[in-house]
């Protein structure tokens with residue numbers, strides 16, 4: 001599975017849940033996958049067909065989505081296509097029927113309309129799964145119900161014993177059981193991942209739709225545009241999209257527009273230009289919602305409150321799907337909240353109406369929220385988060401607080417006096433001294449509170465009402481189509497302790513809308529000022545690297561244009577960042593960059609390498625960024641003297657750092673009353689480092705076997721758990737070969753602000769930690785040792801391949817293993833050249849491409865460089881390493897956790 005992940009997708013590690021889901025599908029089990037947008041659900045159904053060599057059928061709601069996915073898959077060398085009403089190419093259906101596609105997308109309508117013979121033929125040819133993407137569309141409780149999705153169970157009778165896989169980013173418990181029931185899933189394997197999108201900043205602003213506000217919006221968007229950051233502005237009406245689009249266009253920003261009233265050609269063109277980075281700004285209604293597969297959208301602005309929190313999560317989730325920091329702003333105006341009735345009119349029955357109303361109210365509450373926004377979103381989807389996120393406008397502490405006890409007493413009392421049977425408007429009109437017909441009819445002008453709230457405008461009072469709802473002093477009641485507010489128990493308690501002389505302070509975070517009303521509409525804060533472009537800057541780059549990065553983005557753009565595809569389909573921004581940092585000079589080093597797949601190396605590898613070479617020279621940047629010296633901690637508090645650390649820690653540290661003893665030797669120190677555990681020694685040394693003792697981190701990481709791969713896995717686990725407090729939970733998330741010592745070391749390194757990536761940057765296979773690994777701190781080490789033993793014992797004459805026969809045999813092995821001949825065209829020549837230099841050491845086994853490939857292929861759990869060098873001691877170490885590089889560059893082998901495995 002890992003080999004396929006690297007070969008086609010370029011990634012070395014599965015993300016959380018991916019591997020287990022794929023395994024269940026391969027075992028033939030139905031699966032329900034509820035995981036956040038951008039978490040990598042697609043790979044779960046894209047890998048099984050490549051493992052099994054059978055077709056995966058994927059039901060997808062939108063044509064544009066299918067087209068984008070097919071385009072990306074083709075760029076990975078995967079045979080994919082789609083069947084939809086606009087598909088003019090009849091051969092797709094014929095090819096699909098014969099089973100010659102890896103992945104076949106189709107709309108639900110298409111799935112019903114295909115003749116039974118299509119399915120029979122496909123079943124005979126081989127089908128490995130039926131995936132239902134955006135599966136929440138099945139449920140009436142979902143925010144995007146599609147009746148065509150409801151009929152999908154008919155395929156169950158056709159595709160007997162084929163696993164059904166339902167995938168969605170948003171499904172409450174009700175929606176989940178609807179999906180399972182509707183698809184008639186049998187004992188499905190259910191995975192509910194976290195909804196948390198940690199790379200997204202969430203922020204809300206009230207907007208008054210005045211000219212000055214719109215001017216600010218244009219200024220902000222033009223900054224994103226200048227930075228070539230893709231931005232989507234979602235509007236709630238077609239009229240708004242047109243207005244905003246005109247404004248941006250008049251300001252000289254090339255802007256796309258997308259809404260349901262446009263013809264399909266114009267929409268397609270708009271969509272195409274956006275995903276191909278020909279334009280960076282798209283103004284759209286939610287018609288441009290689910291269909292966006294572009295991973296590098298850096299900012300999503302909602303101009304108007306969306307119709308539900310689910311929609312907001314889904315639409316804002318289009319942002320930063322590549323995991324890089326991105327921004328989600330929601331601009332609401334009070335008029336947005338009058339649209340509830342309009343949304344409810346879409347309901348076909350009472351259940352749906354209730355569902356629509358509830359989720360609309362949740363979106364409204366989100367707008368007025370004074371506390372952590374992420375916590376609120378996660379809570380809504382039933383996920384508990386303990387701490388505030390620190391990455392939303394409220395957590396960033398930009399809100400103003402004020403004692404609002406007097407005003408709160410007035411509003412709560414007035415709502416109570418009016419009998420708690422109105423919305424906010426009536427009691428606010430009373431406070432503001434209105435003598436409208438309704439007020440007179442109810443004799444509210446006689447209330448003592450009448451006219452006491454004239455010093456604030458109506459919108460200010462409404463904002464306070466929303467604050468009191470958000471803080472549970474008021475509760476909203478839903479009766480038929482009407483919403484009313486009444487004083488909650490908490491509100492009543494507050495009223496009983498407070499009086500109009502406001503003895504009990506009530507400090508609340510006031511909303512930007514209240515500030516604006518108080519400041520008579522002057523726009524105090526610039527749109528987006530909380531989160532500006534600096535947030536998206538590439539701070540990890542030097543000036544020269546920054547230039548190289550931008551140039552490589554341009555090169556990717558040109559390659560995409562020349563090949564009629566989108567830049568992101570070639571590789572993601574993160575991969576271009578890694579290329580910028582590493583600056584590979586060979587195919588092998590390019591292949592090692594995460595996100596680089598075989599197709600990229602074969603098709604675009606030479607272009608990238610040539611440009612990296614030329615540009616790096618121009619910018620005076622070294623290639624292969626391998627000359628980096630591993631940094632040591634410069635704290636200097638404790639070089640020879642104990643400083644502030646304890647005697648036990650100091651003793652362990654000194655013995656290891658200064659005297660060069662191994663962990664084991666220190667543990668068995670003769671002067672000790674009793675030996676201590678190796679783990680304890682490691683802890684002492686780490687604690688000494690924390691206390692300021694300089695440590696040779698290179699040697700330390702080598703000795704405990706901590707590699708960059710493992711460090712990244714640990715980071716992933718920490719991100720998933722959301723805390724570094726409980727090591728046991730982190731450990732449980734990780735494979736067995738990752739030890740507590742690895743986790744503790746990474747935490748210490750990060751605590752000391754040592755950049756982990758820098759620590760490992762440029763670490764080549766030659767420097768792999770295995771050679772000096774000394775301590776059995778993980779189960780993994782034991783495995784390696786055992787296998788090494790068995791390798792030595794198991795060598796027979798048959799294992800050695802005669803140099804003379806090696807090239808031919810290798811060619812046949814290569815042919816057999818490659819996807820298509822074109823991919824490895826020039827390999828025999830290169831391998832021969834390298835193998836000709838062999839044999840100077842005169843050891844037992846000499847390395848050739850073929851012998852290496854076969855020997856590595858025999859070791860399914862992988863072999864380390866040290867073991868390979870030991871096995872092929874008949875060749876010089878450099879020659880072995882070069883051969884390995886060539887094999888890796890041609891995707892015949894790959895490395896995981898510093899172990900080589902065959903593809």
Ligand SMILES: Nc1ncnc2c1ncn2[C@@H]1O[C@H](COP(=O)(O)OP(=O)(O)OP(=O)(O)O)[C@@H](O)[C@H]1O
Nearest residue numbers: 011013014015037038039040041042043169295321
């Ligand atoms: N194992 C992995 N390592 C690194 N990146 C990955 C991995 N798996 C997926 N990705 C990347 O993450 C991004 C999002 O993946 P994907 O499109 O599958 O998300 P999704 O969960 O289907 O999102 P959505 O619900 O928005 O459609 C893609 O750019 C994909 O290439």
